[in-house]
Every structure is written in C-alpha cells, then in structure tokens.
Amino acid sequence: MTEPGKTRSRILDAAELLFGERGLDRVSIRDITRGARVNLAAINYHFGTKQDLIAAVFERRIVPVNKARLAALDAIEKSAGKRGPKVETILEAFIRPALEGSEPASKGSVAFSKLFGRCLSEPGPGLEALLKRQFEPLMDRMDAALRKALPHLSRSDIYWRLKFTYGALHHWMLTKDTFRPARVQSVDAEALARKLIAFAAAGFRAP
Amino acid sequence: MTEPGKTRSRILDAAELLFGERGLDRVSIRDITRGARVNLAAINYHFGTKQDLIAAVFERRIVPVNKARLAALDAIEKSAGKRGPKVETILEAFIRPALEGSEPASKGSVAFSKLFGRCLSEPGPGLEALLKRQFEPLMDRMDAALRKALPHLSRSDIYWRLKFTYGALHHWMLTKDTFRPARVQSVDAEALARKLIAFAAAGFRAP
DNA sequence: GTCTATAACTAGATAGAC
DNA sequence: GTCTATCTAGTTATAGAC
Numbered sequence: 001m002t003e004p005g006k007t008r009s010r011i012l013d014a015a016e017l018l019f020g021e022r023g024l025d026r027v028s029i030r031d032i033t034r035g036a037r038v039n040l041a042a043i044n045y046h047f048g049t050k051q052d053l054i055a056a057v058f059e060r061r062i063v064p065v066n067k068a069r070l071a072a073l074d075a076i077e078k079s080a081g082k083r084g085p086k087v088e089t090i091l092e093a094f095i096r097p098a099l100e101g102s103e104p105a106s107k108g109s110v111a112f113s114k115l116f117g118r119c120l121s122e123p124g125p126g127l128e129a130l131l132k133r134q135f136e137p138l139m140d141r142m143d144a145a146l147r148k149a150l151p152h153l154s155r156s157d158i159y160w161r162l163k164f165t166y167g168a169l170h171h172w173m174l175t176k177d178t179f180r181p182a183r184v185q186s187v188d189a190e191a192l193a194r195k196l197i198a199f200a201a202a203g204f205r206a207p
Numbered sequence: 208m209t210e211p212g213k214t215r216s217r218i219l220d221a222a223e224l225l226f227g228e229r230g231l232d233r234v235s236i237r238d239i240t241r242g243a244r245v246n247l248a249a250i251n252y253h254f255g256t257k258q259d260l261i262a263a264v265f266e267r268r269i270v271p272v273n274k275a276r277l278a279a280l281d282a283i284e285k286s287a288g289k290r291g292p293k294v295e296t297i298l299e300a301f302i303r304p305a306l307e308g309s310e311p312a313s314k315g316s317v318a319f320s321k322l323f324g325r326c327l328s329e330p331g332p333g334l335e336a337l338l339k340r341q342f343e344p345l346m347d348r349m350d351a352a353l354r355k356a357l358p359h360l361s362r363s364d365i366y367w368r369l370k371f372t373y374g375a376l377h378h379w380m381l382t383k384d385t386f387r388p389a390r391v392q393s394v395d396a397e398a399l400a401r402k403l404i405a406f407a408a409a410g411f412r413a414p
Numbered sequence: 415g416t417c418t419a420t421a422a423c424t425a426g427a428t429a430g431a432c
Numbered sequence: 433g434t435c436t437a438t439c440t441a442g443t444t445a446t447a448g449a450c
Contacts, residue, residue, distance in 0.1 A: 007433080028424080029427090030425085038434090039434055040435090041427090041428075041434075041435070041436085042433085042434075042435090045433070046433095049426080049427080050425095050426065118328075121324070121328040121329070121381065122230050122232075122329070132386075135386075139388075156392060159387070159391040160394075160402050160403075160406075163382075164378075164379070164403060164406050164407075166378065167374045167375040167378025168372070169374070171373065171374025174328065175370075179339075180366070181346075181366075183362060185363060187367075195364070196367075198414070199367075201413070202409045202410045203407065206408070206409030207405070214416085235442080235444085236443085236444065236445090245416085246418085247417090247445095248417070248418085248446075249417090251444085251445060252416080417449080417450075418448095418449080419448095419449100420445105420447085421444105422443100423444085424441105424442080424443065424444100425443075426439105426441090426442095427438105427439085427440090428437100428438085428439080428440105429439095430435100431435080431436085431437100432433105432434080432436100
C-alpha cells in the first residue's frame with residue numbers, strides 16, 4: 001500500500017477484528033500484518049510495540065464512546081429540572097453510546113464490542129493506565145448523577161449497583177450471540193439497550 | 208515431592224493461582240511448575256497438554272459449584288408451595304454457591320473467582336465443550352424456575368435478565384477489588400451476595 | 415514417578431537495503 | 433515508507449536416563 005496513511009488504518013482495522021475474535025494474547029503481530037495485507041515490519045514502524053498497538057486500537061474506539069457518554073450527561077443535566085434527571089435517563093447516557101459504538105456505523109467497527117470486552121479482561125500494562133484515565137472521570141460523573149437521583153442510597157450501594165450494571169453490559173458485549181439457545185431470538189442493539197436500562201433502573205430502585 | 212498424588216494437586220493449586228492472577232495465556236507451564244516447585248515435565252506427565260491442565264483446573268472448581276447450585280434448586284423447589292419459590296430464592300440458589308466457592312474454605316481456592324472469570328473470557332477449544340456441558344442443564348433449570356415465578360415475562364426477557372444477572376456476577380468475580388475507589392469500603396462475599404440478589408430480583412420484576 | 419536435556423517451533427522486535 | 437532477513441528469547445512438548 002502506497003496511499004498515505006492507509007497502512008496505519010488497515011493495521012488498526014485488522015487488529016481490532018482479530019483481537020475481538022480471539023483475544024489479545026492469541027493474536028500475533030504476524031496474524032495482524034497478514035490480515036491487513038501489509039508487511040510484518042509495518043507494525044513496529046507505525047506503532048512501536050504490540051502493546052502500543054493494542055492501546056491504539058482500543059483508544060480509537062473508547063475515546064469517542066466516552067466523549068459521547070459525557071456529552072449525554074451534560075445534555076440531560078442541563079435539560080433536567082432542579083431534581084436532576086431520573087435513573088433511566090442517566091443509565092441511558094451510559095449504555096447507549098457503548099451499543100451505538102458497537103454497530104457498524106463506520107466500517108471496521110463491527111468487532112468493537114468484543115474488542116472492548118477483551119481489553120477489560122486482559123488489560124496488560126499499557127492499557128491499565130488508559131482505562132483509568134478514560135473511566136475515572138466518567139464514573140465520578142455517573143456517581144454524582146445517580147446520588148442525586150437516588151439520595152436515599154449509600155455511596156456503597158451506588159457503587160456496587162453501577163458495577164452490576166456495568167458487568168451486565170460488559171458481559172453482553174463480550175459474549176454477544178454465543179451460548180444463546182435456539183428458542184431465544186436475537187435482538188438488535190436498540191431493543192437490548194431498552195431491556196438493560198429497564199433491568200438496571202429497577203435494580204437501582206430496589207430497597 | 209515423593210508423596211503419592213501430591214505433585215498433581217500442587218500443580219493444580221499453583222496453576223489456579225497463576226491463571227487467576229495473570230490470565231490463561233500469560234502463564235507458561237514453566238511458571239506453573241516453578242510455582243508448584245515440581246519438575247517441568249510433570250505437567251505433561253500428569254495432564255498431557257496445557258489445555259488439558261486448564262480444563263482440569265477449571266473442572267475441579269466448577270463441578271462442585273454447579274452441583275451445589277442444582278442441589279439448591281432441588282431443595283427450594285421441594286420446600287416451596289405449589290406456586291414455586293420466589294425470585295430471590297431462585298437467584299440465591301444460583302449466586303451463593305459461586306461466592307462460597309470463592310472463599311478460602313478449602314486451601315488454594317482463593318483465586319477461584321478470578322480463575323472463573325478468565326475461563327469464561329478466554330475459553331479455548333477444550334473448555335468450550337466443558338462450559339456447555341456444565342451450564343446448559345443449569346440454565347434450563349433456572350429458566351424453568353424463573354418462568355414459574357414470573358409467568359408474565361416472555362422467554363426472551365427471562366433469558367436476557369438472567370444473562371444480565373450472570374454478567375454482573377461474572378464481572379464482579381473477575382475484577383474483585385480492582386478499580387474500587389478509596390471512598391467505597393470493601394465488602395465480604397456474604398454482603399455482596401445480598402446486594403446482588405436484591406439488585407437482580409428487582410431487575411427481574413421490572414415491568 | 416521424577417528428572418535432565420533438548421527438539422521443534424513461534425513469539426516480538428529490528429537492522430539495513432531499497 | 434516499505435521490504436527481506438534475521439536475531440534473541442521465549443514457548444510447548446517429549447525422549448530417555450534414573
């Protein structure tokens with residue numbers, strides 16, 4: 001490939017697909033360069049190490065998703081009354097951007113949701129710092145919004161219930177259609193977002 | 208080690224600990240034999256391949272946990288009235304054995320919960336069949352019990368809500384204390400089981 | 415059952431020509 | 433920016449002595 005910058009994005013696309021399918025450790029840089037149809041040395045030239053590539057692949061998707069989450073929180077807090085947005089609205093701001101990011105709006109992002117699960121399960125040295133940087137401010141915002149909507153809950157309950165919600169989302173993204181028995185029909189991201197929001201909102205409102 | 212059968216269990220204990228800490232792929236058989244203080248060739252002699260060892264490590268823990276889950280379902284269905292056990296009771300039969308299995312009742316099982324998460328995230332060829340064999344009958348039992356307790360829910364809703372519950376449990380087991388901010392205090396498995404059961408039961412009862 | 419030694423292979427990374 | 437060739441270090445697995 002001699003088109004400028006194409007090699008870089010071909011590598012990112014191929015890596016994302018393979019990481020999502022097989023897991024970070026079960027994909028070699030040889031697999032990636034073969035999949036991207038570029039030279040073996042290209043990864044080292046464009047990204048440095050494999051860990052740096054993993055971070056780049058993950059960052060390309062997580063940054064816009066978390067930006068959308070924070071923007072959604074801004075929007076709902078601005079338009080809500082003095083008592084703040086209700087639980088469903090807060091959870092929607094958190095859940096929907098992740099599912100939208102997993103739909104193939106932009107080419108090559110099909111495997112995003114699995115990639116995401118992989119990066120959370122097997123962080124590795126470089127990713128842990130990126131994860132913390134990306135999620136700490138978001139979790140603080142979620143915590144504040146939820147405490148306002150559910151003032152009777154303890155901080156500990158807010159934390160654990162948010163963690164349960166996050167776990168449900170994460171598990172769904174990682175396993176997707178695997179293990180689904182034939183009797184249960186597949187659902188699209190939109191319907192699933194509604195199901196998860198209803199489930200988690202009821203969970204947050206539990207006594 | 209010349210005590211009979213000791214080498215085998217030393218390998219299982221060391222492997223369980225390391226797999227839970229670092230992930231299945233990031234632990235070599237050299238790491239395991241070093242940790243178990245046995246010879247490098249012992250894994251091949253006692254288990255065959257690394258994949259077979261992974262399956263043996265996982266099976267040793269999951270079989271008793273799932274047996275306890277099925278026994279608990281038997282017990283609550285026998286002692287319940289004609290309308291069957293309520294949602295909390297059913298969820299308890301599913302959740303509590305997993306958390307009890309993660310407590311160091313038997314030496315060496317400290318890392319069980321993380322190991323469990325690893326095996327679900329990175330199954331690999333041999334594990335997938337074991338997972339299916341272990342979970343399919345259990346999920347069918349859970350499905351039947353929950354449909355009886357919540358007859359107004361569709362099969363699809365039962366399935367997804369059980370999956371959300373499972374995801375919350377799985378995510379907690381995998382991440383445990385990582386990422387917990389200082390302001391939230393650590394809780395024991397017993398308290399956490401109660402929190403999760405309350406959260407999930409409310410989620411199942413959502414309209 | 416346990417050990418040493420090693421075979422056979424794959425990994426990530428890079429030097430240096432083009 | 434791209435390529436080939438190769439280095440170094442790691443991997444699983446096993447043969448064969450004890």
